[in-house]
Amino acid sequence: MTAFPDALEITGPTPGQQLRRRMFGHQGFMIGAVFLVLLVIIALLAPVLAPHDPYAQSLSNRMVRPVFMGGTWEHPLGTDHLGRDYLSRLIYGARVSLMIGAVAALISGTIGTALGVAAGYFGGRVDAVVTFLINVRLAMPVVLVALAVVAILGGSLSVVIGVLGLLLWDRFAVVMRASTLQIRGREFVAAARAVGCSTPRILLSEIMPNIVNNLIVVVTLEMAHAILLEAALSFLGVGVQPPTPSWGLMVSEGKNMMLFEPWLVLIPGAVLFVLVLAINLMGDGLRDVTAPENRN
């Protein structure tokens, strides 16, 4: 007989193994992840994959139809009103969308996480100030603010990224605040303080690892949000400026011909839809996959 029967069996997989197992078992997550990875690879390899220069105009080849509507393989997805190869513009457009999504989410994620974690951990006055800032931010309509900023600074890729990055931090702050509140009362935080951990160390190495899964979920949602907003702003003419190949801009440029050549709008609309759907599927999947761990 052993002295400590309860001490002998260590069962079950590590949290990392569990997570991996659940990720690979979650269909929505896997579909979203595969599409997203594909789009990222396409964006990264754009110069290799694009059959033509996305800026090269050819006035004699305007609005050639895509191959499935009677066009030729020279321009598989046809050409736009300036004779630019539509497939090449779509491929380069993936770069614009993904870049806007990633950088805007990075900026707003940094701001929102810092504010939310500080509010949740310190509480009291810090929390009151952050809650006020969140309310102020929520009272500002993103599109109107973007219109105003672009009217002052002029539209460009970096202005759009900046505006979205500085405006989309609210959900990060709300979620990170709530997650931190949930964790900060746990006894392991008190134990870390009793051991002499500094506040930054507690925030970074005790609290962050426990809320980072929620952060990743919000990152995916806000990426999708930023990509859609960029498309909307570009469509309204206050986002990315021509001749940059942006999917929103392509929809906008195609809309005059929509009744005669609907594919001009449908093709960029469809890829935008697929990208946002993939990101959202992945975000939802991540939430499912990581939720059971939060409970224990």
Added chain:
Amino acid sequence: MTNKPVLELKNVSKTYTIKQGLFGKPKPLRALNDVSLNLQHGEVLGLVGESGCGKSTLAKILLGLEAPSEGQVLVDGQALAGQDRIALSRRIQPIFQDPYSSLNPRKSIEDIITLPLRVHGIGDSASRDRELHKMLDIVGLPARVARSYPSQMSGGQRQRVAIARALIMKPEIVICDEPTSALDVSVQSQILNLLADLRAEFGLTYLFISHNLAVVEHLATRVAVMYLGRIVEEADVATLFETARHPYSRALLASVLTPDPDMGVPDTQLGAAYPNPIAPPSGCAFHPRCAKVMPHCSRIAPWPVPTSDGHVECHLYDQQPLQAAS
């Protein structure tokens, strides 16, 4: 045993402000009310009382995790308030109630146990690894748990990990806040025996908090009984279990000594429910539930009356309650 207290509470009060509802007026809640308590080197002081009486609050104040609203905490006669957190944490370590909440679920057991060494910059990774395995052996865990995570362990195993973390820096004082109350009965005694062995092996001083007098009798040398933020009786463990003075201590004892083993929850024989700490009863806070209540108990708050081995706070034991009243 020496008479020099290593840890001392002097007239400590802790007041929380409770806000009820969105527009409710904030109300003060006195979790600790003018508490004085000594912890002598090498002793095990048991602290008992019902849920919500302020035991954990007292532990947090002793650990320096919360500041007292009034009064002072002294470590070796020096105020805790001004002392270096890092130095203090080498001397006083906690073991918490809930081993499911006291271990970071994202960290491996190895990381959890060696965290104190890393925070204090003690040793290199090889020597920390040796310490880790020594501690695992001491608390009775196999070496291979080092790589596993809390979610893979049982409650008893987790509590052993928490004990290893608390002891790896060889503290003098360990504050145990109900370290077994979240565990299965069968595991409870293992952990209690482990704590008793460790005390002998390392010469530890314990403050042992529990709502269960039976557990305290097992381990403690001295007992303090707490009621609604005050220490109502303090005595050696033998005295308390033979001739408890305060009616509240007696009621607690009676609940432990219930003859019928099949009775699930022991009857505290206290009748009325625990009072609302926001609006404590007047006079002696215990008077609404007291079996020996006297007319003046509801008007005059009792004061500590010294006894041979401690003190008791009850009008049954003070000489001139009526003179004081007039």
